[in-house]
Amino acid sequence: MNIVVVGAGHGGTTIAADLKLKGHKVNLLKTSKSLHNEHFNFLKEHNGEVNIIENDKTSSVQIDLITTDIELALKDTELVIVYVQTNFHEQIINRLLPYLNPNHIVLLEPGYLSTAYFLKHSPNFEFTVVEAQSSPIDCRIITPGKVKVLFKNVRNPVAIYQNEVKDLKLVKSKLDSLDYNFEYLETIIEAALHNPNLIVHTIGGIMSMPRIEFTKGDYWMYKEVFTPHVWNMVESLDDEKMNVLEAIGANRVPYVDACKNRNAVDLSINSKEAFLHYAKNSSPHGPVRADSRFITEDVPEGLVLLESLGSTLGIKTPTCTGLINIANASLSIDFRESGRTVDRLGLENIKKIIGTRSVLV
Template sequence: MKVAVIGAGNSGCAQSIKLMQNGHQVNLIKTSHSLHDDNFEQLLKTGEISCLDTTDNNREFSLKPNMITRDIEKGLDGAEAVMILTQSLQHRELAKKIGPFLKEGQIVFLIPGNMGSTQFANHTKGKHIIYVEGESTPYDARIIAPGKVEILFKNVRNAVSFLHKEDEKYLPVVTSLFGTHKYLRTNIVESTLHNPNMVVHTIGTIMSASRIEYSKGEFWMYRESFSPAIWNLVEQLDDEKKQVIRAYGGKNAINYLDACKWRNEEDLSIDSLQVFKNYAATGGPKGPASLDTRYIYEDVPMELCMLEKLAAEKGISTPIASALITIASALKSTDYRMMSYEISDVIDYIQ
């Protein structure tokens, strides 16, 4: 399959490598100058992505995408599937940029989705576009040098939701991309609230703010942040999340640790907390190095704030989510509630 990958950062480079290994033809497209420009310039120079794959015995190799470009129209031309691997904060503006070039019958797969498919659908009315949302990428990765990505971890299972229920028949096509996206969520609300970053990134960073600033880059959130008291906080945020999922018709409202095990572990008989600890020790990346991190500036407005707003629409109280949003906003002197979608932006697609 010919796949256009939008986003040439950590995730875009890693998923492109794996798509090519799976036999797909990749056009890698960068649409902004906000992050990773030095990486992209190196990709343009060499025409290839270099990789250190720790999930494959630390193998080092390079692969050449079919195209590496900033030309959106050229990069999308002929693509059967389009993967949106930018930060979800960019979805609203990105939809305006690429919407005019999307064609009838294309599959548009957003990871993380965070209800961003609603923004793309608003710019492609009159076209049958198959919109799919994922919760987390199948491969965790970090750029370790310009043009080179290190793949750290592979998910065992991934779930997706389709914006339009009738498009669920395209699940086998989505599965063919990586092999892990075999499972359906009920709807995009369920997918958004099962994004693991909504829980682990926000609580792990907000509650460790002083440690992050004191450590000056020597901080491992997955290893350091989650004490017994913090797990109490996770459980209470989980309870709020599950209430909202059920209120919108979701059938798979599970807690963070069980969802983590389901994604990451072949053997589902293993204790969920032990699976998390194993991931923290072997696959969880270092950082964040500062509070200027997407763990706050993306995951608070696009996930926690959406949880709060979706809950309010159904008359559900979210004291833990609301407190975390307020604290994060105070820590960064930023009103994150103003940065998230309003219910009016998404309501037509979630009723």
């Protein structure tokens, strides 16, 4: 396929290189100058060359186009993969909309219900939107022009949204050609709320602040933070998330079961043990600063969303609310002010996404 990856950070660059290795034509679009400028400039100066390390093997690929020009990047493409922080999804969606055509597939990695932004700004769009629970690849930029694959998911749940259902078989065929073992969920909101970052990034990031500051960033969150009492918080927040999912008629799937489904080859193993195995053997270093995107992204885009949905449905979310309050106080930021709420996404848009199962009023 002809693919454009929007976002030239860790995930965007690695996915672009991985898809190029698989034989696709790939453009890489950078949408801001806020991060990874040295890396992006290196790619431009070296004609899109990326070295990708996986299982101690290094492969070199040439990305077809490295650009900041949205119109040029999207020209003649079929699939648009969005790999920018979800804080900026509404802004990026507005910039992409003029260049999207009815045949485009837009894959959000991940989405956090950003399909609602497409409906908000282009209610009758004819293209297809797909939201993923999480990225298929854990990865890092090692040095400019060089990325490392830390872990690849075994399975990758996604959900498809179309204003008018048309040729889903073709859409799935194109998505399956990426070779990421996609599984197809019934509704976008399942992909949105099963985003693992809503649970582990927020609790992990907040509870890691003292260690990050004490060690000056010499820290491995997944290996260190999830002690038995912190795990009680994980289960409490997860229960609130499942209460919201259950209220809208979606499956009540615990975090650890969703994690095992994504990460484990053998689904007969204990779900919590699958998470702990990942944490010990495959998880990345960091975060290295207290105000990491684990908090500045996943609190306003994940926890605020969950709290707002709970409030709209009349479901109490005290653990979620408490975590937001702690994050607000710790970083002196009101994350609700900029966060992803039902009002900001649009109640009617969310009801349309949920469809006949909607109990939102």
